[in-house]
Amino acid sequence: MLRGFIAMLLLALMAQPAAAQAPSRAIQCSAPVPRDEPWRVGSGFMVMEDVARHLNVSAPALPLRPVRQTSKAVPTLEITVARPDWLTPAEWRNAFFEAVVYPDGISPVDLRGHHLQRGTVLPPSPTDDETTVSALFPTIDNGWLPSSWQVVLFLCLDPSQGEVNLLRANGRELRVYARQPMFVSTLRLSTAAGLLTVLAAYLALAYAASRIHARQYEHSRRLLGIGAPSAFGYALRPTVIAQDSFGYCSLSRFQVLLFTLVLAGVYAYVMGRTGELPELSQSVLTLLGVTLTGSTLARLTEGSVMQTPNRLWLFGTGVLDPTPRLPRWTDLVESDGEIDVTRVQALLFSLFAAVALVVSGTGDLENFTLPDQLVTLIGISQAVYVAGRALPRDSARRLNEEIASIRGAESRVxxxxxxxxxxKEFETARNAIASSLRDVFSERFCESRLRGLQPGERVAPPLAS
Structure with a gap:
């Protein structure tokens, strides 16, 4: 009895070294989704302690190109990996991937399972030579400052596809992976970069407007009295920044201002998110081209509508108010004293395009697209707007002729x-010119002053405050 017990004890002691030297559990990828079923995230992913142990004792052998971060709100890494020479194109097309990250700076021998964070890998579309893998890591975007990570990509094979490969472990993972360090930006910092860019650009424009339109501000201060804002506060209004040389808030300039600020903010956000200078899609370039062309053509119609002697006569007689006109929001949709539906259409669809640029362009500015119908509609609205701006020039030509006629009659009297x-000629011209002045100058025309005007009568110039 005693001899048997001693023999069993000796056998147990001899078995302990063998057990200690037994290999650990092999790493397993998630079970692949059958091709006839919708894609979903796999289950039964590799045990993280086993992954950490494997990374501590092995070296990466999978060809990998630089990892880049996309601009999507959820941290998404794009990993382009080349097909290994020992893998056939057929096996490569049937491959699937798993990705993990762990904080940079951890020594390989100290890596543990709790350091690893698994990513959700989207289905790749491989070619015979390479594929780009997109992996989502929602948990690595914390705080404000960028963080440094080690990105690990595992190459997996479906055991039901192709012949048995000796490199497989348990039939669901190739013992080959790629590892690369990278900085990951945060959503907060990228968003702040975009907003600060817009704010800085707008404040710079407002400061320039406050210096350019100082006389207009003084007029508004006289009208508002104690409640008047500061010169800089007055210039913060978009209507002041986007006004034309006659004090009207120009729709075309407002559109250029809107798209420039929105695109600058989106561009700064994407650059902060990806660390790269993003490319602009064809839709963005077309949209900017349409609005800039419309603004340029509209400026051509802003030339002086009055000949200098005629303008001086209008100001000297008091028929035309010499004080600067204050731009209003209604200028964007008003034309000739009524609502212009073409302006309303252009304004609304410009706002829709700007919102779409913020919502979709931040995720993928390079591939951002607008419906062709929307771009065409904005272009047509711009063309109608510019044509409408050009039409009053015929009225201005007629008005110049009428003012020259009344000035001639006044000189003879x-x-x-x-x-x-x-x-009699003077009185006839005075009565006939009222409608033309009203069409061209609207509220700046002092009709009561014209009705009582006598030959040679002039008003004193306004006193400077």
């Missing part, structure tokens, strides 16, 4: 006050 024919 002043030369001979007894000339009844000249006085």
């Amino acid at each position: 002043l030369a001979d006050p007894a000339d009844a024919v000249a006085r």
